[in-house]
Amino acid sequence: MKCFCFWAAFILCHAALGHPADQSDMRVRPKPHQLEIRFTFNILTLSRFVGIDADGDAKISMAELTAAQPRIAEYLNQHVHIEINQQKASLGAGVRFEALWPEPEKTPPMTEPDYSGRKMDVTFIQVIYGKRLEDFWLGFEIFEQTGPMQTIRGVFEQDGRVEEVPFSVQEPEYLYDTGYADDPFEQEADKKAAKADMPDSASGSGSSPAPPEALASTSAAVPAASMSTAGSSASMPGAGPAAGPGSVKPSAAVAAALEAAAAEATGEKRWWMTRAVVLMILLVVGRKMQLSARSRIVSTRRRPRPRS
Numbered sequence: 001m002k003c004f005c006f007w008a009a010f011i012l013c014h015a016a017l018g019h020p021a022d023q024s025d026m027r028v029r030p031k032p033h034q035l036e037i038r039f040t041f042n043i044l045t046l047s048r049f050v051g052i053d054a055d056g057d058a059k060i061s062m063a064e065l066t067a068a069q070p071r072i073a074e075y076l077n078q079h080v081h082i083e084i085n086q087q088k089a090s091l092g093a094g095v096r097f098e099a100l101w102p103e104p105e106k107t108p109p110m111t112e113p114d115y116s117g118r119k120m121d122v123t124f125i126q127v128i129y130g131k132r133l134e135d136f137w138l139g140f141e142i143f144e145q146t147g148p149m150q151t152i153r154g155v156f157e158q159d160g161r162v163e164e165v166p167f168s169v170q171e172p173e174y175l176y177d178t179g180y181a182d183d184p185f186e187q188e189a190d191k192k193a194a195k196a197d198m199p200d201s202a203s204g205s206g207s208s209p210a211p212p213e214a215l216a217s218t219s220a221a222v223p224a225a226s227m228s229t230a231g232s233s234a235s236m237p238g239a240g241p242a243a244g245p246g247s248v249k250p251s252a253a254v255a256a257a258l259e260a261a262a263a264e265a266t267g268e269k270r271w272w273m274t275r276a277v278v279l280m281i282l283l284v285v286g287r288k289m290q291l292s293a294r295s296r297i298v299s300t301r302r303r304p305r306p307r308s
Contacts (some may be wrong), residue, residue: 021045021116022149026167028156030178034131035084037091038123039076041098046114048074048145065120069097071260076122081139084128091124098123132180138187303307 025040043060046052052060052068082089098121101107110118143150152167156176162188165174 022147022151024150025154025155026152028154028176030133030156030158030176032180033128034127035128035133035136036123037126038121040121041117042116043110043118043120045146045150045214046072046120049142060115061109061112062104072122074123077143082124082142083133083137085134085136086109087211089126092126094125096123097121129165133178135175135177137173137175141172143169143172151293294304
């Protein structure tokens with residue numbers, strides 16, 4: 001009786017945890033205008049998606065596996081559903097396959113016991129044009145082919161934060177909110193990009209840099225003003241002897257005015273630097289608070305796929 005209970009418990013635990021051959025991985029990396037999804041399946045799971053053994057000899061060669069790649073990509077696009085910014089989309093036409101065992105090009109035809117130990121990466125990259133990636137939804141319909149024991153360990157990586165989400169026949173769907181719509185860093189980047197795209201005449205400032213001729217005339221006006229000031233001071237009673245030719249110097253009033261202007265410019269520059277530092281600190285604090293709040297919310301955001 002004890003032996004029977006032991007084996008019953010073992011079978012139940014094995015069924016609950018699943019076999020390693022039935023475990024797959026998915027890594028998702030969202031960016032403001034790009035979504036990268038990388039699946040990691042073993043050959044056994046891929047052979048359940050589509051027929052790979054073309055000649056039916058119970059062996060899969062690298063040539064057969066390479067020939068089946070377009071059909072694997074098509075299968076995933078049809079059975080892994082995705083919505084980007086609440087609009088139906090696809091995983092993407094561009095897909096990259098990568099074998100994860102040493103020297104795959106030299107691999108002899110693999111037999112069935114080798115299927116579960118050989119894994120491949122299947123990577124899709126979706127580019128979002130004209131708008132930021134605000135949210136996306138994933139829904140799996142592969143469990144009919146793989147069987148109910150199949151599980152997918154999803155890992156979402158964004159801005160240094162990692163979140164794990166399991167997918168199974170019981171929980172095949174997940175909605176992820178990137179938070180980019182309210183991200184102060186992204187809003188600032190959009191403002192800078194819009195400002196850079198504007199022509200100089202439409203910048204809104206209403207002013208343009210002074211031409212070199214104006215700068216030259218301005219610089220020449222300073223010594224002329226100094227000479228006139230010195231001459232006037234020499235003509236005043238009791239002003240002392242006038243300076244001789246070639247020894248004209250700016251008066252004390254002009255020098256004091258230049259020093260005051262320089263001091264004012266330095267003070268204004270320091271003030272703007274202080275404001276910039278305070279603004280950066282506020283943006284960093286706001287970003288951390290946003291990520292902290294999102295990590296508490298996103299993990300529970302699952303919703304069923306609407307059926308037509």
